Amino acid sequence: MTDGAGWPVDPSYEPLGGARDLTHRDADWAGLQIVVMGLGVSGFAAADALLERGAQVTVLSTDQSTAVQERAHILDILGAQVRYGDEHQRSVPEGTDLVVTSPGVRPTHPFMVAVAQARVPVWGEVELAWRMRPREGAAPWLTITGTNGKTTAVTMLEQILRSAGLRATAAGNVGLPILEAVLHPEPYDVIAVELSTFQLHWSRSISPYASCCLNVAPDHLDWHGSFEEYRRMKGRVYERTQVACIYNVDDPTTEALVQEADVVEGCRAVGFTLGLPHPSMLGLVDDVLADRAFVPERTRQAAELCQLADLGRDGNPPAPHYVSDALAAAALARAFEVRPLAVRDGLRAYQPQPHRLANVLTHSGIRFVDDSKATNPPAAQAAMQSFEHIVWVAGGQLKGADIDELVAANAARLRAAVLIGADREQFAQAIARHAPQVPVVVIDRTDTEVMNEVVQRAVDLAQGGDVVLLAPAAASLDMWPSYGARGDSFAGAARAWAEKV
Known part of the structure; x- marks a missing residue:
């Protein structure tokens, strides 16, 4: 079964509103009763697009912040009904044809349970965006998911595509809300799409040109309920892929997800590895990123994409996980027939995203590195493996994650640890079990000025040549509004210390 543009759709898809087939932006959306759950950036974009096409839209929101009220005012002028409060989220409005939900809304939310009981279809904003493409000439999607590295890989891919x-x-x-990208008045040639498991959970018919899962490790178990369900959602990125499913040879789960996926006939499985690449893989040959997948004679030939030195920053060699992300981005670009020189130019020009192994400063022989984006143990593991001796700044909300394996794997690297946040005692206990020789400072303060004390205590414990590494292995929302704010606080405290000494 294919949609109006010839792309496969989920065979369980049932058209809404009688015979209407909502697979492109010019379909008959008029008169449909649609509830949009959430009034963040993506919810606003969804409601606006649906109103423009004549749907009758009701928006539900518990947030009444200034930004939300401004969006609500605009939607009210355009003809939407905006309803605040939990009382409007206990049952489904009569006559509802479709619910479009923001990605963070859990399936266990009372409203979503009521929607399921009423057998009303639910799409996420990514699914809606897919169905809002033009009937003809729609930009292909290159999709990326993974527990860690998604944003780095997708922005690397964006830079490579632009270099081409x-x-x-x-x-x-x-980046852009996906609906804005799809509906942009100046159409894109191709869209690099980062997908979280939240977004994949509410997706049904997306058919990417090429897709990639970077890695899979336990995360967001509080949202998904189990690791198996989280793993299953990661695997959705491969469903209905057209040309190439890119997997991580060094993470067997990703290859298994490719094997389980229902893809378009002729779609290839292409691996990437930090080792030597076999045919149909990208990998490292000495200090060269090499392609043995998208070359005419892959059993005997390889294309040089770039050198490891092209990925280094500030005179430092690239971390292994950064190289892995570059290989994944290169594989997706090569699947889209981007030339090797454009891959090299894109990776050379790429500027890493903030709070990802960002060098803050080096002073008195001590280097400060901000990896606040390491919001789970696997991400922290990747950061910690990049350095020989570290004073570890860690803690926050673990979201049900176990950190014993992380601590045990890095016990020899730990010079000391400074712990903060809601689950700081769990970190302290894990260090006591697996690295009892490591000095630990537990800071009980929960104010956002705590980083000044954190930095000072870390410096007191550091030796020349050490790295003070903020790789919290936990979420930030117990103390900061975002991991970015946490990283900024750390960097600001490091600079303030350096100015005093």
């Missing part, structure tokens, strides 16, 4: 002369953008879980 293509009009491209990163969208979805980063």
